Amino acid sequence: MxxxxxxxxxxxxxxxxxxxxxxxxxxxxxxxxxxxxxxxxxxxxxxxxxxxxxxxxxxxxxxxxxxxxxxxxxxxxxxxxxxxxxxxxxxxxxxxxxxxxxxxxxxxxxxxxxxxxxxxxxxxxxxxxxxxxxxxxxxxxxxxxxAAWSGYRPFIVSRKVVESDEITSFYLTPADGAEACGFEPGQFVTVKRYVGELGVDQPRQYSLSDAPHGKWLRISVKRHGAPQGKEDVPPGRLSTLLHEGVEEGSIVEVTAPMGDFCLDRTKTTPVVLVSGGVGITPMMSMLSSLVAEGSTRRVAFVHACRNGRVHAFKTWLADTVAKHSNVARAVFYEDVTDADRAGIDYDFTGRIDFALIAEQALLPDADYYLCGPIPFMQFQRDALIGLGVDAARIHTEVFGSGAV
The missing domain is CATH 1.10.490.10 (Globins)
Known part of the structure; x- marks a missing residue:
């Protein structure tokens, strides 16, 4: 000491x-x-x-x-x-x-x-x-x-489902046949794969995108291309490996769920889930958990993405809103295509504007959960505080480098 x-x-x-x-x-x-x-x-x-x-x-x-x-x-x-x-x-x-x-x-x-x-x-x-x-x-x-286990543990990819042009879900079940562990909605796991061109294992952290139910752990991975204007930075190596090289029946190494960006399930007050792009994944876990538990908490699901081609889980979200009167959505598309249907696939064009959805999303005593690119979360956090939301009620998740 x-x-x-x-x-x-x-x-x-x-x-x-x-x-x-x-x-x-x-x-x-x-x-x-x-x-x-x-x-x-x-x-x-x-x-x-x-x-x-x-x-x-x-x-x-x-x-x-x-x-x-x-x-x-x-x-x-x-x-x-x-x-x-x-x-x-x-x-x-x-x-x-x-x-x-x-x-x-x-x-x-x-x-x-x-x-x-x-x-x-x-x-x-x-x-x-x-x-x-x-x-x-x-x-x-x-x-x-x-933790549910120590170190890395082998899991089988029992299902692989394409969710959008960019995002694919991997359903992971323990290789030893045991039940999948419980976790708190919003937590993440680390997945490790060997990257031959680097000659090393590479770990990446992915939010769990489904409710905890013991059947599987689901991660939903965005395939990352090379950043614009940064030709010296390669495309996402592990996301590419997962999308192209990991099929159903493959084994991946996974650590136990961790993370403190978690839905507070002890509360009965409203929940506002705000996501950008692949930041939708922990929000899916939170909303799926609330629905599975039969919660009557008021929920506003606010999501932003470019268009319907990259909008993962849009059918599930629309069905959930239709079936549960306590759940509302506000989906913003920034680059609408001819195939995108207003009121069905999306609700607003442009970027998230809380002034447009104040009745749905600015709720008394609500907790706000934000996940997406760092500039997105910084902007949304500042916007919410500017509209009078207590900063203590705003929770953020950050992957990679940076903080909010």
Whole structure:
């Protein structure tokens, strides 16, 4: 167990926090290169697409800065620790990984900043990292204790269903014939596959897109193409592998459900589910669960996508709304095609505008769950707060790099 930081160490870490605001990405990019050179097996734990784009290094730099800036008031970090711990536990990050990360991160600070960091300041950062590692290991230990299983477990793809031009669902059943585990609606799993062109396993986290019922775990995966304007960044490797190379009967390795972006099933107040694109997946789990439980809670399902070709689950959603008077929908298409039917496939053109759906979606005491691209969630969160929604009632899910 690490010793508490001294007042001098706290002051030194806090005083050098601005260094990470200025040089953090340079340090963290150096860190990843250094760590993978020294411990190449750890490449199996990290998304190599995010490494290539630099987004993972930038996210780590922001996280280190936030920790340093709040070293004297860690409560200010809010839910960040729990969210990161859930991501780590889903990736099977273990206590033995923390010393490796610490050694390479602190060495990178010295190698990038040189004489700008004196020994007392470096020692303060060592102590600060040890404190952070202890916090994270403690939180993750509790998550592991409560998990349905430890590490990766083989699942059979029992069904594969095309949901739209971009999204395909995979129904996963335990290879040992046991029942699928329970989970909280909104949680995710990590799926691991070997990527031959990289020579490593690659993990990806996918929201569960169905209600917990013991029959299967369903993930619904968007096939990601190369980002526009970034020809040096390849298409989504694992999503391509799943779409093209994983058929019914295939075995995939899966970790236990994790995540703190969960529907609060103890409440009876209204629920507003707001999604963009493939962000619909955890909302499907939440709505499916409410319907399966026979809940009478008022539900507004607000979804945005380009058009009907990429709109997954649209028939199921329309049928659910028709059968349950407590469920309403507001679907926005930004690029309507001739095949899209107003009032059947979609309800509004353009982007989500809560002013148009205030009667459906701005509900007293409602909880708002947001999932989609980070800019989408930031915009929707700001719009809701601007309309008087309490920020404490707005919940977001983030995959990849970034935060809201």
């Amino acid at each position: 690490s010793s508490p930081l001294t007042a001098d160490q706290i002051a030194r870490v806090k005083a050098t926090a601005p260094v990470f605001a200025e040089h953090g990405a340079t340090i963290t990019k150096h860190f990843y290169r250094r760590m993978f050179a020294n411990r190449p097996e750890l490449r199996n734990l990290f998304n190599q697409t995010h490494q290539a784009s630099g987004s993972q290094a930038e996210t780590l730099a922001h996280a280190v800065y936030a920790y340093a800036a709040n070293i004297d008031n860690l409560a200010a970090l809010g839910t960040a620790v729990g969210r990161i711990a859930n991501k780590h536990a889903s990736l099977n990050i273990r206590p033995e990984h923390y010393p490796i990360v610490g050694e390479n991160l602190l060495a990178s600070v010295v190698e990038v900043l040189g004489e700008a960091v004196d020994e007392p300041t470096l020692e303060a950062w060592r102590a600060a990292y040890a404190q952070l590692a202890q916090i994270m290991i403690g939180v993750e230990s509790k998550l592991y204790q409560g």
